[in-house]
Amino acid sequence: MVDPRSFISSLKAQPWYSGQIVAVKELPAKEAEYAEEARLLKTPFPEPLERYLSARGIRLYSHQVEALERIRAGENVVITTPTASGKTLAFNLPIFERLHRDKKATALYLYPLKALTNDQLRAIRELEEATGLALEAAVYDGDTPQHLRPKIRERSRVVLTNPYALHEYLPWHYKWQRFFQNLKFVVIDEGHRYRGVFGSNVALLIRRLRRILSYYGSEPQFILSSATIANPEEFAFKLTGKEFTVVSRDGSAHGPRYFIFWNPLKYPARSAHRQTSDLLALHVESGLQTLCFTISRALAELVARWAKEAAPERRIASYRAGYLPEERREIERGLKERELDGVAATNALELGVDIGGLDAVIISGYPGTVISTWQQAGRAGRGREPALVTLVGFENPLDQYFMNHPEEFFSRPHEHAIIDLENEHILMGHLLCAAAELPLGRSELKLLGANEDHLKPLEGKFLQKSSVGWIYRGTVRPVDLVNLDSISERTVQVLCDGELLETMEFNRALEEAHPGAVLLHQGETYLIKELDLEKDVALAAKEEVDYYTDALKISEVSLLRAHRTQEVSGLELGLGELRVTERVIGYRVRRYERTVGIKDLQLPAVEFETTGLWLALPDSLRGEVERAGRGWPGGLHGAEHALIAMAPFYAMCDRWDIGGVSTPFDPDLKGPGIFIYDGFPGGIGITEKLYELLLEWVEATYRLVRDCPCAEGCPSCIYSPKCGNQNRPLDKEAAVAILAAIREALSASA
Numbered sequence: 001m002v003d004p005r006s007f008i009s010s011l012k013a014q015p016w017y018s019g020q021i022v023a024v025k026e027l028p029a030k031e032a033e034y035a036e037e038a039r040l041l042k043t044p045f046p047e048p049l050e051r052y053l054s055a056r057g058i059r060l061y062s063h064q065v066e067a068l069e070r071i072r073a074g075e076n077v078v079i080t081t082p083t084a085s086g087k088t089l090a091f092n093l094p095i096f097e098r099l100h101r102d103k104k105a106t107a108l109y110l111y112p113l114k115a116l117t118n119d120q121l122r123a124i125r126e127l128e129e130a131t132g133l134a135l136e137a138a139v140y141d142g143d144t145p146q147h148l149r150p151k152i153r154e155r156s157r158v159v160l161t162n163p164y165a166l167h168e169y170l171p172w173h174y175k176w177q178r179f180f181q182n183l184k185f186v187v188i189d190e191g192h193r194y195r196g197v198f199g200s201n202v203a204l205l206i207r208r209l210r211r212i213l214s215y216y217g218s219e220p221q222f223i224l225s226s227a228t229i230a231n232p233e234e235f236a237f238k239l240t241g242k243e244f245t246v247v248s249r250d251g252s253a254h255g256p257r258y259f260i261f262w263n264p265l266k267y268p269a270r271s272a273h274r275q276t277s278d279l280l281a282l283h284v285e286s287g288l289q290t291l292c293f294t295i296s297r298a299l300a301e302l303v304a305r306w307a308k309e310a311a312p313e314r315r316i317a318s319y320r321a322g323y324l325p326e327e328r329r330e331i332e333r334g335l336k337e338r339e340l341d342g343v344a345a346t347n348a349l350e351l352g353v354d355i356g357g358l359d360a361v362i363i364s365g366y367p368g369t370v371i372s373t374w375q376q377a378g379r380a381g382r383g384r385e386p387a388l389v390t391l392v393g394f395e396n397p398l399d400q401y402f403m404n405h406p407e408e409f410f411s412r413p414h415e416h417a418i419i420d421l422e423n424e425h426i427l428m429g430h431l432l433c434a435a436a437e438l439p440l441g442r443s444e445l446k447l448l449g450a451n452e453d454h455l456k457p458l459e460g461k462f463l464q465k466s467s468v469g470w471i472y473r474g475t476v477r478p479v480d481l482v483n484l485d486s487i488s489e490r491t492v493q494v495l496c497d498g499e500l501l502e503t504m505e506f507n508r509a510l511e512e513a514h515p516g517a518v519l520l521h522q523g524e525t526y527l528i529k530e531l532d533l534e535k536d537v538a539l540a541a542k543e544e545v546d547y548y549t550d551a552l553k554i555s556e557v558s559l560l561r562a563h564r565t566q567e568v569s570g571l572e573l574g575l576g577e578l579r580v581t582e583r584v585i586g587y588r589v590r591r592y593e594r595t596v597g598i599k600d601l602q603l604p605a606v607e608f609e610t611t612g613l614w615l616a617l618p619d620s621l622r623g624e625v626e627r628a629g630r631g632w633p634g635g636l637h638g639a640e641h642a643l644i645a646m647a648p649f650y651a652m653c654d655r656w657d658i659g660g661v662s663t664p665f666d667p668d669l670k671g672p673g674i675f676i677y678d679g680f681p682g683g684i685g686i687t688e689k690l691y692e693l694l695l696e697w698v699e700a701t702y703r704l705v706r707d708c709p710c711a712e713g714c715p716s717c718i719y720s721p722k723c724g725n726q727n728r729p730l731d732k733e734a735a736v737a738i739l740a741a742i743r744e745a746l747s748a749s750a
């Protein structure tokens, strides 16, 4: 393949090059680490598996052997090695081995998305065929035809499904008696996807499953596969309630990788998206087969079109979720067989789909997490060949933070994935489901993280105490009361052509499904025509638009209860319960990065209680800032925006999952302060994690603002596109001074 260094030189020779390459990081090639032959396996595999491995010439990597030996030993294992390192084989081998030896044993595989289930079924069927083990593996979810269902429940020994389907079918557990009684393994693939509100719901769903299983006398092993996260053990424990062993040392081989940080802001005359297509065109013209990730379907198509115009004799396509399965398979095949030179795609291609390795990947816009960035980057690399990855940073704080501090991308651990088992809104719903599945005994409450106090408000209308435990007596199916993607009971259904597009929390809907909002759904753009708050329905139409909308929101907070407080050098920090009032007052229309209009909205205010943290600042600091001739309220406001912008780097969340308020005088704090809170009723554990990581978070935020090359503040540091106060007042130097003071106080106490 093309030598990466000479490619980089040719990039620099382009007429449109103006210093955009702010860093190139070379990651050395890695040799494979195989398990040493002598201690390859403690005991050999049964003949069919042995035959499969030798027929395919598969040599197991060290981490595969480690994982499979631990699974054989009965441990719960979480595997966090990179994409394409053979994670699936590492757990499929011991599972197949067990199912071969124990002719009744069964296994349940859980995937976060339907599309993945079908992909994985293919892999499992191949293994079934190659080994001659007839396990009748099948997918069981909403798409499974009715007439096939009884047969699967009665005969299949491997069932693949998703949490939504499991939630729906758990009340019918008696039909699954054979399968559940013999269940030896629960595999949770793409585990890192179960975080935040979704993850917290799934954690309780898994506890409901465990309770049903123990009723049928089985206690299966759990196997979790996940992208690299900072806290795999804690995360796996919270998700399942079980202790896990982590297998993270990757034994697979790869060639050298070149990671280019491309800052389009160095050449303001050409948009970041145009520069992306310039890059894609140059890559394919140089003979590098390239996959370019964009943030939306509209951009995937634009970038592909522009690149085709620039490189007409090359084969370039776009790929997105909305295509027909046949179309997608065709593009996947084209990539794998190298009939396509370049593809611009939404993150639909980030997950499991097999497309083989490419020469290069362009990531246009930081995908929001270090995890996703590595998963997308992992698409580049074929065997020992060198691979090129280019990250194009947009004009927003996290993107520009990496552009200004590329070394941080490699040196810091990945984000913490968060699951909150203490959100009472989530817990209540699952308690009802559990009581409807089987009478809920007192001793079982602990498994669900509940106690009798949680049941009191439900008694009477929903629950009845009996000699066998609490029994559900409500009138609706409790599984209909619980939506795995949300917390509050009040949700809004977004409909398009009479079909349900998605269900949203009420608060979310005010922000994302107000009239005029552009809604991104699986990379497609929809325009909201109407939001009916009497029926809680939003009507959307599929439209290709080239602009985005950001809701403008104002909030107020009051402090209800402090859980933790500390004082360091005159700075008071706290974590506790807040009452938040938020109101969406309008929205901003952005075409690419520019604001092209602001519109007003009349929507009701929402009030909720949640978890939040606060920083109460000493008045002496105000004096210092003002003596330097800087604006104190503008400094507080800027620091608040920047802290929120950096938060997703520490606690895996979206910038918009948290909210904030800053004020020169807060009546609860009796002085100036900044509040940051979880934007969900009851809280979801984000600010709790931020409170734990306070010093690191403040430190990085300080560096973000200090090192931003702008003079007076900009969208890459202290501006927020959703600020209901139109980003006024803001004072960058004062924000730096305030963040520096907080950082100093915190590090003095550390």
Ligand SMILES: [Zn+2]
Binding pocket: 708, 709, 710, 711, 713, 714, 715, 716, 717, 718
């Ligand atoms: Zn700036």
Ligand SMILES: [Zn+2]
Binding pocket: 637, 641, 720, 723, 724, 725, 727
């Ligand atoms: Zn603001």
